[in-house]
Amino acid sequence: MATSIKDVAREAGVSIATVSRVLNDIDVVNEDTKKKVLDAIKKLGYRPNIVARSLKTQRTKTIGILIPDISSQFYPEIVRGAEDVSNIYDYNIILGNSDFDIQKEKEYLRVLKEKMVDGVIYMSSSLQEEILDLINELDITTVLVETEDKNGKLPSVTIDNVKAGYEGTRYLLDKGFKNIAFVGAKKDGKNAWNDRYIGYEKALKEANLEIDKELLYLSNLKAKNGVTAVESFIESGKKIDAVVCATDELAMGVINGFRNHNISVPDEVSVLGFNNNYVGEIFYPKLTTVAQPSYDMGSVAMRMLIKLLNKQELEEANFILPHTIIDRESVK
Incomplete structure (x- = not known):
């Protein structure tokens, strides 16, 4: 038979109302x-009825986390940072994976609302106006x-992605590379x-270099x-010194694509990744990359969310972490 709040009150020698307040x-x-009361709860193994409790407090102590790609090595580290903080404050997590699909994102937001989550940490391939409208609604x-x-x-919680893209490209330009390709996502979203x-483009223009559309994938x-991008570049016949990639996964694909054509990285072409996924350290060649503090991004976001839920003021509404x-070895 399950332990009840009455059992806890009897064990602690207090009223049911006191147990409820605790x-x-x-x-x-x-x-x-x-x-x-806490000793009695621990001794008896009492677990409160979350639904009943939420009806009284209007809080479920549950946070929804929505990520765009669970297979990526980047997002789980953000989730880990968020979950470690949520555990400190006794919040539970509901995790959703949207597969870069805006309809799935919208459906997850509706489901999380139905589940009465207290708040959401939202990661997405793009922040469309209709998503913003739904969050508001x-x-x-x-x-x-x-x-x-x-x-x-x-x-x-972000890094300065324009600056990071600029500095990554500038890093290659400073090494003397001029024919620099870019591999990334479609550039029509707010992401x-x-x-x-934009940072890549800015660095090339500053160096008085033309943006060659045949070096964009x-x-x-x-x-x-990343593999397909290399096929496109080789088909164009254009000379390539280096490639800036929007993620480490793309960078590893690009390196494998060049390997398929017996083109050596970094001896013949240099490749720069983005995110600093742990696999980049054991990949061959080890990946030179622009690192985001993914764990910190998750932990800072969760602390911000919990502050908002507790009606506390944020020191910074748009927190920009350093990159x-x-x-390593993929840039000569």
């Missing part, structure tokens, strides 16, 4: 009594990660990968698209 973290219970407290709301309505392309972010270039 469970709901209401600060009218003195520390000695609170300890008695559903009235879900939301913090964005990696994507920024250009209207400034939603708080976010991090578009911003990285914009599709999606799977490794196989770094990690020099």
